[in-house]
Amino acid sequence: MSTISSSSGLQVGNGPGRPRRASPTTRVSTFLYSRPGLILLLLLGPPMAWMLIVYLGSLSALLVNSFFSLDGYTGLVVRHFTLATYRDLFTRSNFEIVQRTAGMAAAVTITAAILAFPLSLYIAQFASRRAKSILYLAVLLPLWSSYLVRVYAWKLILAKEGIISWFFGVLHLKGLLDWLLNLPVIGGPSLSVSNLGIFIVFVYVWLPYMILPIQAALERVPKSLLEASGDLGAKPIQTFRHVILPLAFPGVVAGSIFSFSLTLGDFIVPTALGNSSYFIGQAVLSHQGTSGNIPLAAAFTMIPIVIMIFYLIAAKRLGAFEAL
Amino acid sequence: MSETQVPAVRFSGVSRHFGEIKAVDGVSLDIQDGEFFTMLGPSGSGKTTCLRLIAGFDRPTSGTILLHGQDVGRLPPYERDVNTVFQDYALFPHMTVGENVAYGLMIERVPKVERQKRVVEMLELVRLSGMYGRKPSQLSGGQRQRVALARALIKHPRVLLLDEPLGALDLKLRQQMQIELKVIQQRVGITFIYVTHDQEEALAMSDRLAVFNLGKIEQVGSPAEIYEHPATPFVAGFVGVSNLISGETARTITGTTDTFSIRPEKIHLVDPGAEVPYGMYAADGSVRDVVYLGLYTRYLVELEQGGDLVVVQQNLNTTSMDVLAARGRKVRLLWQHDHNRLLKDI
Amino acid sequence: MNEFRDRSPFLVKYGAVAALLFLHLPVLIIILYAFTTDEATFSFPPPGLTARWFGVAWARRDFWEALTLSLRVAGVATLTALILGTLAAAAVYRSDFFGKESISVLLVLPLALPGIVTGIALRSALGLMEIPFSFWTIVIGHATFCVVVVYNNVLARFRRLGHSQIEASMDLGANAFQTFRHILLPSLATALLAGGMLAFALSFDEVIVTTFTAGQQSTLPIWIFSQLTRPRDRPVTNVVAVFVIVITFIPILLAHRLTQQDNS
DSSP: OOOOOOTTSOOOOSSSBOOOOOOHHHHHHHHHHTOHHHHHHHHHHHHHHHIIIIIIHHHHHHHHHHTSEEOTTTOOEEOSOOSHHHHHTTSHHHHHHHHHHHHHHHHHHHHHHHHHHHHHHIIIIISOHHHHHHHHHHHHHHHHSOHHHHHHHHHHHHSTTSHHHHHHHHTTOHHHHHHHHHSTTTOOSBTTBSHHHHHHHHHHHHHHHHHHHHHHHHHTSOHHHHHHHHHTTOOHHHHIIIIIHHHHHHHHHHHHHHHHHHHHHOOHHHHHHOOSSOOHHHHHHHHHTTTOOHHHHHHHHHHHHHHHHHHHHHHHHTTTTSOO | OOSOOOOSEEEEEEEEEETTEEEEEEEEEEEOTTOEEEEEOOTTSSHHHHHHHHHTSSOOSEEEEEETTEEOTTOOGGGBSEEEEOTTOOOOTTSOHHHHHHHHHHHTTOOHHHHHHHHHHHHHHTTOTTOTTOOGGGSOHHHHHHHHHHHHHTTOOSEEEEESTTTTSOHHHHHHHHHHHHHHHHHHOOEEEEEESOHHHHHHHOSEEEEEETTEEEEEEOHHHHHHSOSSHHHHHHSSOOOEEOHHHHHHHHSSOSOEEOOGGGOEEEOTTOOOOTTEEEEEEEEEEEEEOSSEEEEEEEETTSOEEEEEEEOSSOOHHHHHHTTTOEEEEEEETTTOEEOOOO | OOHHHHSOOHHHHHHHHHHHHHHHHHHHHHHHHTTBOOSSOOOSSOSOBOSHHHHHHHHOHHHHHHHHHHHHHHHHHHHHHHHHHHHHHHHHHHOOOTTHHHHHHHHHHHHHSOHHHHHHHHHHHHHHTTOOOOHHHHHHHHHHHHHHHHHHHHHHHHHHHOHHHHHHHHHTTOOHHHHIIIIIHHHHHHHHHHHHHHHHHHHHHOOHHHHHHOTTOOOHHHHHHHHHHSOOSHHHHHHHHHHHHHHHHHHHHHHHHHHHHHHO
C-alpha cells in the first residue's frame, strides 16, 4: 500500500469527511450547497431586481404617464387619470405626424425588401462557401460602424454641393434632380433636407437588418427544389415567383418587423435630414423636452408599440414565425 | 479481521425521486472496504444516480447514506473522502496533464515540490510518464482516461467511484484497461465502486456486483453467484444470454410450469433419440440458426413444444464447414438438473 | 434548364453588387471627407486634401469633454453589465425554475423595443420620481440594454462547458469559490471579454436613449448629433466621425474574432 500522508500533516481521514480546518469560504460554500433556492436568489436577484425596477418600472411609468395630462397654465404634469392626452393625438396636426411616419415606414420597408433581395439570394444560393462568409461579413460590417456617423455621412453625400449633386451634374441630369426636389411631400430645398433624403437614409441604415433574415430564410431552400422547378419546365422568372418568393416570405416579414418598428420610433434621421414636418420620434422628443409635456410624449410612444403589436400578430397569422 | 468491519458505503432505504420518476427506489446496500464493487444495469436503472449520491453531486429524497459509518447526507462533494472518474473524463482543458493531476493537491495547499513528486509517481502508476506537460486536447481517449484516473487517485480517497470509464474506448483497449484497473485497485487497496452496463465487464472485474433494474437492486453477489444462480428473470436475461422457458414447454421438460433458466454453455447437443442420462433434462428441436464465432459456435434451437434455446459450444473438433451444415438439423438438448435454475418472479 | 443553379442571373448579380456598394460607399466617403481642405461646405470633389483637421479636433475642448464622458459612461455601464449579465447567465445555466425562458426575453427587451421607448420610459420614471439628470442617469440607461449582450455570450460559453468539469473540481476538494477561480473564470474569460467589448461599443455609440437621460450633458454621439442640426465646424465633425467609427469598429471586430476562435 503506497504512502498516504502528505507533508502538510493532514492524514487522509478516518471518517468520511476530511478533518481539516474549514476556511470561511468553504463554510459559506457548504452552507449554500444545501440551499439551492438561496443560491438562485443570490444569482438571479440582482439582475432581476435591476430589470424589474429600472426597466419594467420605467415602462409602467411610461404607461401611467400617458394617462396623465399637462396643465396648459402651470406647465406642470397633472397626476390624475384622464384620456384627454390620448384624445389630443387625434388633432389634425398630430394625426398627420402619425400618418407621415407610418407612410415612411411602409415605403422604407418595401424598398429595403426589394433592394435586399438580390444580395440575399446571391449569398444564399449562388455564392461559394468561402465567398459566403466574406459576403456575410461584408453585410455585417456597416452595422459595426457607428449608426450616427453613418447618418451623418449621408448628410455629406446628399448636400447641395455634395457627391450626388456632382454625379447628376456629370450626367447632365441636373434638371431631373431639381424636378425631384420640387415635388410636393417628398421634395425640399436640397436632398439633405427633404423627405426623399430621409427615405434614402432610412433604407440605407436598415438594409442589413433586411438582408440577414431574408438570406437566412433563403439559405433553407434546398438547391434541389430550384432544379426540380427548372426540370419541370419553369423559366427562371417563374421559379422565382412561385418557388423562391414564397419560401423567402418569412424572412421578408422578419426583416420588415425590424425596419418598420425602427422607422416608427426613430428621430435621429428626420432631425438630421428633415424640415419642420415632424415624425413620431421627433414629436416625442420635443414634447418631453422644453415643454415638459411627458404625458403627450408617452401617448405618442404608445402608437409605435400598438402598431407593432398588431403587426406582429398579423405576421404570426401569416406564418412568418414558423420558419424561425 | 474477525470483527465485523464498518462497510465503506451503506445505503439504507435510499430513494431519489425526480417528480413522478423514481430513479432510485428504496435501495439498501453494503459495500465492503477494499472490494471492487460493480453496479450493473441498463440505462436508466438507477446505478449512475446511486453513484452520484455517494459522490455528493445529488441528494437523496429519502433514506441515509453512510460512508465508513458516518452520515454524509448533507455533505458537499468536497467534504467527502470520495473521488470520481467521470464518464467523459472531465479533464480541465486549460491545464496540462500535470496540473490536472495535481489539482486536488493544489487545492489542499500541498507544497509544490511534494505535489510534483506525487504527480510523477501517479503518472507512473497509470503508465503515462512523460505526458506531464501535454494538454488534454493532445491526448488519445485512452490516455485521457488514465489522466482522469490518476487525478482521482492522487488524493488517496478511501472510496473511488468510476462512472462507465471505459465506454468510449475500443474493444481491445477496453479489455486491456479492465486488467489494468483491477491491478491498480489491488495495488492501492482502496474500495472501487464501478458503474457499467456491460455485463461481461462486470463479471470480469468485480469482487461483487449488484444488478439494478428500474431503480431497484434485483440481486447482489459475486460474479459466479449472479451468473450461475440468477435470482430473477431479469438478472438471468441481463447477465449472460437469456434462456428462459415457461408455461407448457417448461412442463414437458421439467414437469412444472414455473419459469426456469439454463445457461447456453451448460446445454449439450446430441442426436435426436439419444438416451437421456439419469439426472438430466431433455428437449427436442431443430437448429434454426448457427453463428460461427471462432472460439465457439452459437446455435439457436427451436423446440418442438415451442420456444427457443440458445446453445453455445466450444469449437473443439468442429470446423466452420461442419457448423454451417448443422442448420436445419434435428437435435436433442441435454442438461443437468443442477444447472437448471428455477426463478421467482419479482 | 438549370441556369438558375449554375450561374446567377444577370439581375441577381448586379443587384447584389449594387446593394454592397450602397452599404459601403457612405463610410468610405466620410473617411475621404475627413481630409478635405474645404472649411465650409461638403463640396465634391474635395478641393484638396489635408490632415490638419485632426490637429484642430485634438485641440477642441468640447470634443474632449464629450469623449471623456462617453468613455466613463461606457466603462461603468460595461462593468455593470458584466456583473449582472454573468449572474443571470449563471442562474439560468445551473437551475431550472419557473419562468426560466422568459428571462432571455426580458433581458433582450431593451434592445428589441425601439430606443425611443426605452428612452421615454426612463424619462417618465425620472420625471415621476423627480430625479435630476446626472452621469448616473445615463449609465443606468446604458447598463440596462448592455446586460443582454454579456448574458448571451456568457450563457453560450457556460453551455459549452458542461456540468462535469464543475463537478470534477468539487469532487477533488475545491469549494464553490475555488472552483469559480480555477475552473470557471479561465473558461469564461474570452466570453466575458467578447461580451464586454460588445457592450462597450454599444454604449459608446448609443444616442437615442442617451438623449432622453442626459439632460444638458453631452456624450460624443450627442455632440455629433448637435453638429448635425447646427452645421458649423464641419471639418472637425468629419474627423470626429471617423474617430468614432474606429472606436466602435475595433472592439466589435475583436469580439467577433474571439467568438470565432471559441467556436472552432
